[in-house]
Amino acid sequence: MFYHALEIDEGNCIGCSRCMKICPTEAIRISNGKAFIMEDRCIDCGKCHEACPVDAIFIKQDDFKMVHEFPHSVALLPAVFLGQFPDDIRVSRIYAALKDLGFKHVYEVESAAAIYADVKHKYAREHEDDEPLISSFCPAIVRLIQIKYPSLVGNIIPVKAPLDISAMYVLKLLTEERGVPREEIGLFYVTPCAAKIAAVKAPVGEKRSLIDGVINMDALFNKVYRRIKEQGKGYAYTALQTPQLSADAILSTLTNGERRICLAKRSYAIDGIQNVMDFLDKLENDEVEGVEFLELRACDQSCAGALLSCENRFLCGERMYARARKAAERERNGEVARAREMDAYRDYLIENSFAEPAQARSMLTLDKDLSRAYQKLEKINKLKMYLPQVDCGMCGAPTCEAFATDVVCKQVGLTRCVFYQRHLERLDDITRQECLAATRSVWGEDPIGDNEPPEVK
């Protein structure tokens, strides 16, 4: 099965179906008054998490205590982390708090942006026939293509993420240059989203990740912010080197970040999962010609709008732009040394940054056997004619079509459809008790309790 970072807390779930309606891959159903995720369809995009009104959908993370188990705990931060903090909080204070929380080393994963871009260019030069090449930067997009656009998996650039390249670099640096034994090093990735967790725990096309633990960005933000507030003014720590990313690196996780430095003659940067799906539909039909490179991101405003971002996506994005402008200024003045510090291991990192290609695993296929799939599809089509096509969701499926598919493929009872119930009632083919039982099988006992309903005059 596929690892998922998103889980539903049944105790909190009120079965409101908002998540079911918003899921871009129709991966959620309601049963017995609770939402559940169909694992083979979920791409960990986190739309459901955003839509949940009671925080019943949570993102699994590792125990923060793990950080203290390693003498050399390393925080691998996404650049958007610094973009979370208000302008009056200086980076040195944030780093001081990270140090106090138990991290001996802090690196921003975008330090690997230049090497990451080089690896992609190398691949692009050798694979012109596979154009348009699609960036594998956003793991939710990779999963989306695997399950919904199987004909395009071969277009995904099979390289590791900047995170993995940074992890390789940090390990080299600490073990070879500073003589720290591997077992004393704990690599902790601070994740801005669920998809990246899933990618770390179950990498597409890679056997095992180097990362020892994953910490959610919102949780770390709270810890750091609190620490800074407790310590008051004058709290700063200078022994930890504060980051000096290049402007390109800072912008790389935002929309257009990869596209603006790619070498393709025609390329597109598309953010927002619906926009991406609309585009991939066209691309799959060969309706878009001459595209060489695609930067596709599941979140609106890319990682600035990530699920675990605590800040408004536009405020975070602008802070990153401001930081990039300063970095560009420094670069113009010739200060680039630390921004290219990974270059010492350039060849090693490039050589080890290629990953196994992603495999297709279509969610749409009704049966492995084509003739059985054909029979199922005929049944589904027949059933669809009887369903009202209003997509009311009362059956516990997001659309009439999804329901018809569930009835045929998962033996869900047709009486879950309230229109079908009325139909049977008209023919005296169903009792009131049976109707009630069918509706309760979806929505649970609570919404239609045994008490008298209030009188409305």
Next chain:
Amino acid sequence: MHQEYTVIEGDFTNAGTASSSVKKTLKQLGVAPQIVKRVVVALYEAEVNAIAHAYGGKVLVDIEADKIHMVVADKGPGIPDIAQAMQEGYSTARPEVRDMGFGAGMGLPNMQKNVDVLNVTSEVGVGTTVEMIVNFV
């Protein structure tokens, strides 16, 4: 499994309706992605042809467990010389159609490349019927 679509003259905004719907069906059946792509590309070309050159028409699709049979029949000027129209780059498209990015003279040759069987019948002043078959295995 039978599907029918109507194509309206000059309605380029809806080009691809039939091919997108057929694509979904073939994915549900688990037809190999490369074959799905061939079907979709050929049918899309045929749809665009009927929109660009004719006064509209019909798309009739029959899907069986081992193949897809597609007929795009239009009412239109017809093709006087089919052999000539099958040549790459040969186009009679009006300038305004070309301005929209269509009519490069690759339509019929592209269909030919992607399908297992292609039959084009045409009567000048009446219309053109394109019949295509793609086998799944």
